Amino acid sequence: xxxxxxxxxxxxxxxxxxxxxxxxxxxxxxxxxxxxxxxxxxxxxxxxxxxxxxxxxxxxxxxxxxxxxxxxxxxxxxxxxxxxxxxxxxxxxxxxxxxxxxxxxxxxxxxxxxxxxxxxxxxxxxxxxxxxxxxxxxxxxxxxxxxxxxxxxxxxxxxxxxxxxxxxxxxxxxxxxxxxxxxxxxxxxxxxxxxxxxxxxxxxxxxxxxxxxxxxxxxxxxxxxxxxxxxxxxxxxxxxxxxxxxxxxxxxxxxxxxxxxxxxxxxxxxxxxxxxxxxx
Amino acid sequence: xxxxxxxxxxxxxxxxxxxxxxxxxxxxxxxxxxxxxxxxxxxxxxxxxxxxxxxxxxxxxxxxxxxxxxxxxxxxxxxxxxxxxxxxxxxxxxxxxxxxxxxxxxxxxxxxxxxxxxxxxxxxxxxxxxxxxxxxxxxxxxxxxxxxxxxxxxxxxxxxxxxxxxxxxxxxxxxxxxxxxxxxxxxxxxxxxxxxxxxxxxxxxxxxxxxxxxxxxxxxxxxxxxxxxxxxxxxxxxxxxxxxxxxxxxxxxxxxxxxxxxxxxxxxxxxxxxxxxxxxxxxxxxxxxxxxxxxxxxxxxxxxxxx
Numbered sequence: 103x104x105x106x107x108x109x110x111x112x113x114x115x116x117x118x119x120x121x122x123x124x125x126x127x128x129x130x131x132x133x134x135x136x137x138x139x140x141x142x143x144x145x146x147x148x149x150x151x152x153x154x155x156x157x158x159x160x161x162x163x164x165x166x167x168x169x170x171x172x173x174x175x176x177x178x179x180x181x182x183x184x185x186x187x188x189x190x191x192x193x194x195x196x197x198x199x200x201x202x203x204x205x206x207x208x209x210x211x212x213x214x215x216x217x218x219x220x221x222x223x224x225x226x227x228x229x230x231x232x233x234x235x236x237x238x239x240x241x242x243x244x245x246x247x248x249x250x251x252x253x254x255x256x257x258x259x260x261x262x263x264x265x266x267x268x269x270x271x272x273x274x275x276x277x278x279x280x281x282x283x284x285x286x287x288x289x290x291x292x293x294x295x296x297x298x299x300x301x302x303x304x305x306x307x308x309x310x311x312x313x314x315x316x317x318x319x320x321x322x323x324x325x326x327x328x329x330x331x332x333x334x335x336x337x338x339x340x341x342x343x344x345x346x347x348x349x350x351x352x353x354x355x356x357x358x359x360x361x362x363x364x365x366x367x368x369x370x371x372x373x374x375x376x377x378x379x380x381x382x
Numbered sequence: 383x384x385x386x387x388x389x390x391x392x393x394x395x396x397x398x399x400x401x402x403x404x405x406x407x408x409x410x411x412x413x414x415x416x417x418x419x420x421x422x423x424x425x426x427x428x429x430x431x432x433x434x435x436x437x438x439x440x441x442x443x444x445x446x447x448x449x450x451x452x453x454x455x456x457x458x459x460x461x462x463x464x465x466x467x468x469x470x471x472x473x474x475x476x477x478x479x480x481x482x483x484x485x486x487x488x489x490x491x492x493x494x495x496x497x498x499x500x501x502x503x504x505x506x507x508x509x510x511x512x513x514x515x516x517x518x519x520x521x522x523x524x525x526x527x528x529x530x531x532x533x534x535x536x537x538x539x540x541x542x543x544x545x546x547x548x549x550x551x552x553x554x555x556x557x558x559x560x561x562x563x564x565x566x567x568x569x570x571x572x573x574x575x576x577x578x579x580x581x582x583x584x585x586x587x588x589x590x591x592x593x594x595x596x597x598x599x600x601x602x603x604x605x606x607x608x609x610x611x612x613x614x615x616x617x618x619x620x621x622x623x624x625x626x627x628x629x630x631x632x633x634x635x636x637x638x639x640x641x642x643x644x645x646x647x648x649x650x651x652x653x654x655x656x657x658x659x660x661x662x663x664x665x666x667x668x669x670x671x672x673x674x675x676x677x678x679x680x681x682x683x684x685x686x687x688x689x
Contacts, residue, residue: 108498108502111498111499111502112502112505112506115502115506116506119403119506119511119514122514122515122518122519123514125518126518126519127517128519142442167423190399212669212670212673213666213669216597216601216665216669218601218604218605218661218662218665219605220604220605220608221604221640221658221661221662224647224654224658226508227647228651231648234684260640282633320505320507322509323507323510324508324509324510324605327509327510327513327605327609328509328605328608328609331608331609332608339510342510342514343513343609346514346517346518349391351514355510358507358510359505359506359507362507366505371607
């Protein structure tokens with residue numbers, strides 16, 4: 103029941119936001135455009151879109167939206183998975199290091215967590231072009247073309263935040279678990295540090311890392327917006343940016359929001375199950 | 383060891399003070415006037431050069447494509463950036479503080495439903511909504527003051543729910559303490575407890591929350607500038623030598639300069655270095671202040687919340 107209520111509330115927020123541009127940009131009555139849009143939906147007419155401003159004809163939005171969405175979501179999912187995996191890996195490596203080396207890495211962490219994504223894109227693009235000019239080898243595409251998409255640079259940009267966030271989060275949780283009794287007991291029994299990290303700590307830290315997925319996703323969605331526009335990836339965000347009409351804003355914003363909503367609800371549900379399981 | 387702990391706070395706050403002093407003294411210490419252009423000129427052998435000029439002793443950070451000195455533009459622009467971020471963050475705090483304190487303190491049906499709405503609003507991507515609203519509301523015919531005002535209002539209002547939620551969490555934490563219970567037993571009213579018991583304990587954390595809010599606004603403004611929503615708007619001009627379309631921000635605000643100069647990063651890297659360093663330095667020194675503040679004992683429990 104709660105999920106249905108939240109879904110309806112989010113739906114109404116998105117409807118209000120989608121009515122905004124029609125009201126201000128095209129000076130139409132927002133309620134009339136709302137009425138037209140939803141009466142057209144009942145007639146199965148979802149409206150059209152132009153991906154580029156120089157396209158001559160609008161295409162019908164509906165089957166195509168899934169294509170755009172799947173493209174965006176594949177970038178998002180792969181980058182988040184890579185980021186989280188690398189974050190856990192690096193945090194284990196850092197834990198195995200001596201304490202002296204840990205501090206500079208933590209400092210680097212502070213600065214990278216709020217590093218502006220658009221600056222990272224800019225620096226990466228300039229770096230790749232500079233290397234190409236100097237040596238003649240192309241590391242990756244700087245901008246997407248129809249037949250040749252940019253993959254490496256968008257992935258690096260998108261996975262930086264999940265990587266840094268997970269690194270920070272898992273280091274914190276690992277250090278919290280270090281002082282727990284069962285770890286001390288394992289030490290006392292003579293297990294090595296490596297064995298303890300892999301067998302005991304990882305198992306206990308994973309739920310905490312998974313619980314941070316909604317906040318990672320929230321930032322990553324905002325980053326995806328910048329990434330798609332600057333690298334020219336034809337995904338749902340580019341569609342949204344180039345077509346600011348109710349016909350496009352409403353479904354695409356709904357899809358973007360639902361991605362977050364489903365993950366958030368799923369994680370909350372999983373947490374509840376876990377807590378109930380622990381209580382038993 | 384104890385002294386080196388707050389090195390971050392010292393470095394960060396001294397860089398910020400330096401930027402603040404420069405923004406005030408800009409009309410006196412800037413090497414060029416704000417409207418002073420360096421036009422294309424003929425050399426002695428008959429050839430001619432046009433802006434952007436590279437870094438030289440005449441222009442320390444070079445000039446932009448219009449021929450304006452970048453160092454002077456940055457000095458003049460510092461006050462716009464600092465003013466914008468401080469005004470928006472203060473108003474966000476002023477609006478969110480009463481809401482957050484009230485919903486954190488009172489647990490009625492009405493406050494709980496407000497909390498639900500706020501928490502659901504926070505699941506929407508703020509950047510996309512800000513972009514949609516701003517690009518619908520703004521137009522090039524509006525005056526600079528109007529554009530800045532609209533951008534401020536939108537950025538303030540979109541950030542209030544998240545901030546109210548953060549403050550609500552802090553108040554809820556404080557509510558568990560025994561001194562609150564004691565005041566309630568003595569018969570203190572809601573308003574009295576909020577003003578005399580909760581607010582003084584919230585005060586040191588509010589400063590940290592304020593700085594975090596500033597960092598978020600800086601990031602948001604930068605992202606919006608890349609998406610062509612520049613603070614104070616921009617006007618189109620033409621490049622003198624090639625006839626290309628150039629965008630000139632109305633105010634020499636840093637994120638706007640940064641976003642505009644990114645188009646020429648390959649041909650003329652000197653254009654972007656100045657704004658890039660200025661923007662990064664500001665954001666990093668704010669982060670240093672945040673990390674330094676967190677080292678302080680009374681603020682250790684505040685977690686780093688991003689949204």
